[in-house]
Amino acid sequence: MVAQSVDTSPYGGKPLNLRDSAAIFPMSAGPMSQPCLQAENLHLWRGDHHVLRGVGLTLSAGECLQVAGSNGAGKTSLLRTLTGLMYPEEGRVLWRGADIRRDLAGFHADLAYIGHEPPLKSDLTPRENLRYWVGVRRELSGTLVDQALERVGATNYRQRAVRTLSAGQKRRVALAGLLLMAAPLWLLDEPTTHLDAEGQRLLGVLIDEQTAGGGLVVAATHQALPVVRTLARRVELNAPDLSGAPP
C-alpha cells in the first residue's frame, strides 16, 4: 500500500497529492507576517515505517483543515511534526513564511496544541490547572480563567480535582485553555473525542470564532468537524506503507 495524502472537498472532487496543494490554495496576498502555515515535502520515518511521504500543505489566515485517515495513517505524527515536536527526515514547516526551526520559541508562542489527552494535572482543579498551563505562556487573571471556564460550561466543576471529572469534562477544560491561550494557530488531535452533542457544538462555535478572527485551525479527527460558518478543508492521509520499502 502506498501512502498518499489527498485533498478532496470542498475545492474540487479529484484526489490530489498534498504536495500540489500550494498551487491549488495559494497563500492570500499580503505581508508574510500574516498567519500562514506551510508544510513542504514532509518525510517522516518511525523505525521502519515511512509515516509521512512527501506531505505538503498550505493554510492561510481564517482557514481550517481537517486531517482524516485510518488508524496509524500518521495524523498525530503530522500534527506533532507541524508543532516542531517531531523532526522530519526531509522537508520543513514554515510559519509566516519562515522555517519554524529558526525561531521555535516564537512559533510556539503562536501555537496552541492539544493532544489525545488534555494536559491536566489530576490532583489540581481545572482553575489551578489553567492558571498554570496558560499562565506560563501569558499573564492571566483569575477572572479571565473563570470567564473561560464559564464559556465552556465548566463553572460547576471548576473547583473539583480533575481526577474526579469525566473525560468529556476534562476536554471542556482543555477547550477553556485553548481559548485562554489566544493563539493564532490551533492544532487539535481528536478534538471531538468524549464530547457530548452540546460540547461538540461548542467546539464548532469556537473553531468558527477562531477562523472568523483570522486564526488557523488544523484538526485531526475521524468525525466531521461540527463547524457552521467555517469551510473546513478535508485532507485524507492513507495508511502508511509498513513494508519499509522506499517510496
Next chain:
Amino acid sequence: MSSSALEVSTRRGATSFFEVARLMLARDIRLALRKRGQLVQPLAFFAIVTTLFPLGISPELSRLREVAPGVLWVAALLSSLLALEFLFRDDAQDGTLEQHVLSGQSLTWMLFAKTAAHWVLTGVPLALMAPLAGMSLGVPASSIGGIILSVALGTVALSLIGSVGAALTLGVKRNGALLSLLTLPLSMPVLIFGARATELAIKGEGFAAPLYLLGAIAVLGITLAPLATAMAVRINME
C-alpha cells in the same frame, strides 16, 4: 466572551521568567502537599537507613560518630536518587511536559525552575532532617550548622545531576536502575566532598574547603545541567 475578546485581554505580554518559576514552584508544592507519598518516601527512607545503622554496627557512640559522615551522605544520596524518579515522570505522562516544550518559554529555564522546585521539596527537607539523624549517630550539636550546609549544597548538585539522568531516561519504562547507573558515577564527587565537610564539622574543624568544592560543583551544575536536561527532554519528545 468570544475568543477574540479573550485575545485582546490576554495579549498584554508573555509571562516573565520569574513568574514562570514562581508558577512552577507554587504548582509543585501544591501537588506535593496533595500527593504526600512522593514527598515523604525519600525522607522515610533516609530516616530508616540512618536509624538502622546503630543497630547493625554498635551502640557505642564513638564508633558511630566515626561512620556518621559516610552513613549520612550515602543515605542522602540514595534518598535523593529515590526522589529523582518522580522529577519528570508525571509531567511526561499527563502531557504537561509537552506543553512546557510548546509554551514559547525557554525550556532550559522552565526545567531549571522545575529542578529548583524539586530541590525545595526533597533537598531542603533532607538537609533539615540530617542533623536529627546525625544525633542518633552521636554527632555533637556544634556540628549541626555544618551538616545542614553541606547537605543543602550537596543536594543542589545532586538534583541538577539527577535532572539530566531523569530526562535522559524519560522514555524508559521502570527507569530506576538506568537512572542510578547514569547518575551515581557523576554523584561521587558530591558524596566525597559532602562526607568530608560533614566529617570536619563533626570534628569541630574548619569545613570551608570541601564546602567550596561542593559549591563549585553546584555552580557547574546550574550552568550546564539545565541545558543538557532541556536537550534530553526534546529528544524524548520525538
